[in-house]
Amino acid sequence: MEILEQIPLEFDSISGDTARCTKCNSLTSQIDKSKISDKIPQKVLEFNEKFCRCDKCNQIYWEGTHIKKIQEFVEKVKLGRNRA
Numbered sequence: 001m002e003i004l005e006q007i008p009l010e011f012d013s014i015s016g017d018t019a020r021c022t023k024c025n026s027l028t029s030q031i032d033k034s035k036i037s038d039k040i041p042q043k044v045l046e047f048n049e050k051f052c053r054c055d056k057c058n059q060i061y062w063e064g065t066h067i068k069k070i071q072e073f074v075e076k077v078k079l080g081r082n083r084a
């Protein structure tokens, strides 16, 4: 955390719409969940509305995976900065 507070953060939040694939770094596109319902766990379908798929390797992402973690992380860093 201490090191990260030194890094300038020029974004307020990270949008799932512009997230890149963590496997191949290609752009992801939003995809209707009905099209991928056979590829992901039922619980994930129930609790998430927005899904993205990598254009290149077809890896499927949803907000609950990495996006939310990154957003929480950014918020933590910002909170730490405001206090300092």
Ligand SMILES: [Zn+2]
Pocket: 021, 022, 023, 024, 025, 026, 054, 055, 056, 057, 058, 059
């Ligand atoms: Zn990919």
